[in-house]
Amino acid sequence: DTEVTQTPKHLVMGMTNKKSLKCEQHMGHRAMYWYKQKAKKPPELMFVYSYEKLSINESVPSRFSPECPNSSLLNLHLHALQPEDSALYLCASSHWDRERTDTQYFGPGTRLTVL
Amino acid sequence: SQKIEQNSEALNIQEGKTATLTCNYTNYSPAYLQWYRQDPGRGPVFLLLIRENEKEKRKERLKVTFDTTLKQSLFHITASQPADSATYLCARGGFKTIFGAGTRLFVKA
Numbered sequence: 710d711t712e713v714t715q716t717p718k719h720l721v722m723g724m725t726n727k728k729s730l731k732c733e734q735h736m737g738h739r740a741m742y743w744y745k746q747k748a749k750k751p752p753e754l755m756f757v758y759s760y761e762k763l764s765i766n767e768s769v770p771s772r773f774s775p776e777c778p779n780s781s782l783l784n785l786h787l788h789a790l791q792p793e794d795s796a797l798y799l800c801a802s803s804h805w806d807r808e809r810t811d812t813q814y815f816g817p818g819t820r821l822t823v824l
Numbered sequence: 825s826q827k828i829e830q831n832s833e834a835l836n837i838q839e840g841k842t843a844t845l846t847c848n849y850t851n852y853s854p855a856y857l858q859w860y861r862q863d864p865g866r867g868p869v870f871l872l873l874i875r876e877n878e879k880e881k882r883k884e885r886l887k888v889t890f891d892t893t894l895k896q897s898l899f900h901i902t903a904s905q906p907a908d909s910a911t912y913l914c915a916r917g918g919f920k921t922i923f924g925a926g927t928r929l930f931v932k933a
Binding site for chain 1: 865866913917918921922923924
């Protein structure tokens with residue numbers, strides 16, 4: 710199974726709502742990632758988890774809160790978002806390779822719209 | 825700062841021709857570069873990885889080259905097909921993967 714799944718596929722939320730994005734993989738990968746992608750732009754790294762611990766936070770605003778409950782699951786909790794946070798949110802996973810030649814497997818993304 | 829640049833925003837070619845996409849890097853020397861394909865509204869899909877000590881790598885109709893003198897990687901699709909139309913991303917991998925802006929390839933039938 711080389712699939713990364715993400716739910717929901719689409720999400721519309723108001724600025725006062727609290728919602729969560731979910732990501733799951735069963736490839737035995739110990740690294741998981743959240744990216745944000747705006748239209749016609751490349752994916753931008755937000756967070757990296759390795760062995761269920763947060764390794765990298767790319768200065769992401771606190772209204773985005775990641776969580777890695779176990780090695781297969783990754784969540785992104787959203788609270789008090791702004792309209793400019795509307796984007797495609799991509800989850801990815803990879804082996805945590807010493808040579809750092811990690812090939813990342815991406816999910817289909819969650820299209821988020823903040824009203 | 826370290827940069828990955830794909831200078832062509834879009835490339836239009838005729839079916840059957842070879843598409844060549846360029847990736848340049850500045851202010852660092854990557855041990856390897858990766859190429860991904862992304863279709864609209866979907867996540868990127870890994871295609872090829874080439875290391876600095878590899879001049880060329882092939883996979884079916886795809887070929888990637890790595891020139892450390894020019895600080896450049898070229899990505900070729902031979903005998904292109906309309907189904908090859910997509911955005912192709914060059915990436916510096918590792919702890920913090922950084923993607924180039926991507927090149928949108930349009931293959932006309």
